[in-house]
Amino acid sequence: MKIKRFVAPDMRQAMREVREEQGPEAVILSTRRLDEGIEVVAAIDYDESLVREAARHGAPLAAALVEAEAASKPRVAETAPAALLARPPVAVAVPPPLSPANDMPAMRPLVEQAAQDTAQMRSELGSLREMLEMQLSSLAWNDMERRQPLRARVLREMTRLGIEADVARALVAELPDQISAEQARYLPLGMLSRSLTVSGRDLCGDDSGVIALVGPTGVGKTTTIAKLAARAVMRHGADRVALVSTDHYRIGAAAQLEHYGRLLGARVYPAYDAASLRKVLEMLRGSHTVLIDTAGVAGSDPRLTQQLEILADASGLRACLVLAANAQSQALDEAVRAYLPLKPHACILTKLDEAPALGGALSVLIRHRLPLDYTTDGQRVPEDIATADARVLVCRAAQSLKSQIPDDGLMAERFGFAVASA
Numbered sequence: 364m365k366i367k368r369f370v371a372p373d374m375r376q377a378m379r380e381v382r383e384e385q386g387p388e389a390v391i392l393s394t395r396r397l398d399e400g401i402e403v404v405a406a407i408d409y410d411e412s413l414v415r416e417a418a419r420h421g422a423p424l425a426a427a428l429v430e431a432e433a434a435s436k437p438r439v440a441e442t443a444p445a446a447l448l449a450r451p452p453v454a455v456a457v458p459p460p461l462s463p464a465n466d467m468p469a470m471r472p473l474v475e476q477a478a479q480d481t482a483q484m485r486s487e488l489g490s491l492r493e494m495l496e497m498q499l500s501s502l503a504w505n506d507m508e509r510r511q512p513l514r515a516r517v518l519r520e521m522t523r524l525g526i527e528a529d530v531a532r533a534l535v536a537e538l539p540d541q542i543s544a545e546q547a548r549y550l551p552l553g554m555l556s557r558s559l560t561v562s563g564r565d566l567c568g569d570d571s572g573v574i575a576l577v578g579p580t581g582v583g584k585t586t587t588i589a590k591l592a593a594r595a596v597m598r599h600g601a602d603r604v605a606l607v608s609t610d611h612y613r614i615g616a617a618a619q620l621e622h623y624g625r626l627l628g629a630r631v632y633p634a635y636d637a638a639s640l641r642k643v644l645e646m647l648r649g650s651h652t653v654l655i656d657t658a659g660v661a662g663s664d665p666r667l668t669q670q671l672e673i674l675a676d677a678s679g680l681r682a683c684l685v686l687a688a689n690a691q692s693q694a695l696d697e698a699v700r701a702y703l704p705l706k707p708h709a710c711i712l713t714k715l716d717e718a719p720a721l722g723g724a725l726s727v728l729i730r731h732r733l734p735l736d737y738t739t740d741g742q743r744v745p746e747d748i749a750t751a752d753a754r755v756l757v758c759r760a761a762q763s764l765k766s767q768i769p770d771d772g773l774m775a776e777r778f779g780f781a782v783a784s785a
Contacts (some may be wrong), residue, residue, distance in 0.1 A: 365407050366392070369640035370479060372400040379772045381405045396486050442758075489534020502697045504771065504779035513547040514538060518778055520551045522769045524760055527692055529778040530729050534558060552757050559753040562709045562734040573644060573653040575674055577705065578685035579698050580659025583713040585610075586684060586742060588654045589623040593745035595652040601628035601652035607643055609634045609673065610658040620656050623744070637676040642675055655680070661701070671705050682707045683736060692723030699731050709733070712751070721760035 367385065373378035374394070381389050385407050392404045508515040514535055521531035534554045542550065574591075576584045578727040582723065588606065595604045608617045608622050608631065617633060624631035632647070634640035634655075647653050657674070660667040674680060684707040685693055712724060728735060741747030 367402045367405060369405065370397065371399055371403070372399050374403075375776065377401050377403040380417070382501075382772060387505075396483075431642065434630040442609055442672045447606075495744065499779070501771070501779055504775040507778075513542050513544065514545045515774075519769055519774060520547075522766075522774065522777060524551065524555070525720045525726075526555070527726035527730070530726045532778065534729075550742065552761060555729075555760075556753045556757045559725065559756065560728070560732060560734045561753055562735050562736050563750075563753040564709070565750055571651045573647075573655065573680045575655035575657055575677075575682050576685050576711070577657050577670075577674070577682055577702055578706065579687075579690075579694075581663055582659065582685045582687040582741065584659065584685050584691075585619055585623075585656050587711055587713060587737075587739055588620070588656050589627075590739065591737075592623065592629055592652070592654055592746040594655075594748070595744075596627050596629060599651045604629045605641070605647045605650045605653050605656045606631045606774045607634050607642065607647075607653060608632070609670070610656055618715065632641055633675075637673045640673060640677055644680075661698075667701060671702075674705060676749055684710045684733065686710060686712055686724065686727070688712050688718035688724045688738075689714045689722055690724075692726055695724060695727040696730070699727060699733065703731075707733070709736040711735075711737045711739070712756075713739045715759065716747075718763075720763050721756065725756065725760060 365385075369377050369380050369384075371380055377400075379396075381391070381403060384554045385405055389405045389407050391403075394404075395402050409544065413606075455757075488775060504515075517535050517538065518531055521534065522528075526534075534551075536617055537554070538550070577587055578584055588779050592604055604627070606620055606629055608620045610617065615630075621631045623629075634643050640655075644653065654746055655674075657670060658666070660670055674682060682702075682705045684699065686698060710728065712728075712735060715721070715738055726735075735751035735753075735756075738751055739748045
């Protein structure tokens with residue numbers, strides 16, 4: 364029996380190191396938490412008699428096994444649960460019954476020791492549960508690769524594209540029962556393209572109305588409004604286009620919009636609350652296009668509720684959520700959930716040129732079924748904006764792929780537990 368000790372920052376990393384060095388047949392003998400992380404003692408060519416001998420002598424498991432290893436002969440490896448059951452029980456010091464008050468100082472060390480032992484037991488049980496879940500996930504993923512290799516291949520390709528696990532599972536669930544190797548190769552891109560919803564709005568079309576751009580700070584709302592306004596001015600004339608600023612929190616926000624207005628020859632109006640916004644929109648009723656620039660507010664900001672109430676009170680307003688493609692998937696998802704009460708009609712995806720990968724942004728759009736109006740990929744006004752095209756987006760996401768293929772450990776972590784639960 365060959366035994367080795369691994370120390371890693373967390374259990375997942377420790378299990379990954381065990382798999383890489385000792386292979387899938389390795390047996391976990393013990394785990395414990397240290398100041399520097401998690402200690403895992405693993406073995407190959409597992410010998411149960413050595414484990415029982417160590418437990419009978421009451422010595423620490425890892426040290427006793429290392430001492431017994433010199434006299435052992437390799438035997439056939441058994442399953443991890445048998446080795447785990449052989450671990451010696453953790454001794455918990457139980458304090459004696461309460462005595463008079465003058466005995467309490469003497470009991471305090473026993474109570475403190477009991478508390479420490481209980482915390483250690485809980486920590487070890489937590490590590491054991493995490494380890495067993497990881498092993499179960501690994502077994503489930505390996506079983507899926509054996510039974511449904513082409514579906515597993517599609518999931519691996521989705522992961523390589525950066526698609527979130529829940530979205531990838533939902534898409535793969537729609538696959539037909541029988542697919543060919545050629546289909547498994549090209550289906551992921553086609554499935555993503557069909558799952559993205561685009562509004563079909565044309566930058567050169569005759570779409571009119573009142574459009575408010577909302578979203579977190581720093582996503583490029585003001586620059587995007589300038590691009591849309593420039594297109595509308597070129598199509599319908601400056602006298603039929605108006606800009607409205609409700610962003611009075613960010614320093615220089617109104618001045619930036621006024622600068623764009625002067626360059627385009629379009630009028631710019633301030634609105635400070637719901638009442639002033641109603642008056643401005645009533646005054647601009649004859650305009651072809653009215654674009655409203657709003658303050659960038661995070662989902663946790665208490666000002667968000669006030670802003671949503673101002674916009675919700677305006678009749679005939681079309682809200683468009685602006686998201687930055689270079690933001691993390693979790694941040695994008697939180698932004699969408701924060702602005703859902705406004706019921707945004709569509710979305711604009713900005714900063715494609717700054718995004719190292721597009722999988723996270725595509726996942727959020729698919730998950731929330733948000734129609735996509737436009738995409739932007741630069742600061743030039745009005746050139747760097749385009750009508751949304753699902754196929755172009757997916758091809759761009761594929762072109763930004765890294766050549767590294769996700770390993771089995773990552774795939775088991777993302778999909779194994781779901782497969783096991785199913």
